[in-house]
């Protein structure tokens with residue numbers, strides 16, 4: 001219960017790089033697990049994706065790309081990834097080739113966002129809202145103005161809220177924005193690419209009663 005209302009939200013944990021964290025997260029109600037396929041990232045999994053995917057029992061596996069060629073994205077799909085998070089400047093042609101219903105399109109929020117641009121992506125699986133930071137496409141650990149996210153949710157878009165979420169601010173974010181899903185990465189880490197079991201425990205303790213049941 002938040003503010004007297006029962007709010008249901010799905011959970012995506014992103015930036016997974018190792019088997020230990022996959023095992024750890026199995027004990028919690030996680031709906032989506034994300035893997036970074038952007039080589040400059042400290043969370044880049046590269047060719048280890050195949051081995052990691054085999055260990056995942058969590059309902060949906062997401063591969064995160066930044067302006068990657070279709071062939072690389074196709075390879076991830078062939079390995080068993082369910083959804084593709086397009087975290088760069090990808091266009092609709094690429095998304096249609098992948099299958100729009102398999103795409104989560106990221107919008108990095110600076111000051112505002114054109115609703116027209118969002119509407120073009122209405123048939124995507126979801127839109128992900130992250131924080132804009134010059135030179136860093138994702139994993140910024142910074143929040144943005146959640147009023148913008150709230151307006152987008154009110155327009156009827158299915159939103160994954162990302163950007164700097166952590167155990168301390170997650171309840172406020174959920175109650176303010178009421179997104180379809182929340183996406184956490186660096187806010188649950190001990191160091192880049194390694195999750196912190198204590199932060200994860202505190203996070204799920206705070207979210208008790210707020211998450212939706214797991215469905216595959």
Ligand SMILES: O=C(O)c1ccccc1N[C@@H]1O[C@H](COP(=O)(O)O)[C@@H](O)[C@H]1O
Pocket residue numbers: 014015034036038041042043064065066087130137138139140141142162163164165183184185186187
């Ligand atoms: O985490 C990264 O290094 C990364 C690199 C390139 C694209 C996306 C990346 N991370 C994603 O960004 C959002 C928000 O992350 P955070 O919670 O602020 O750390 C999330 O989807 C990450 O997986």
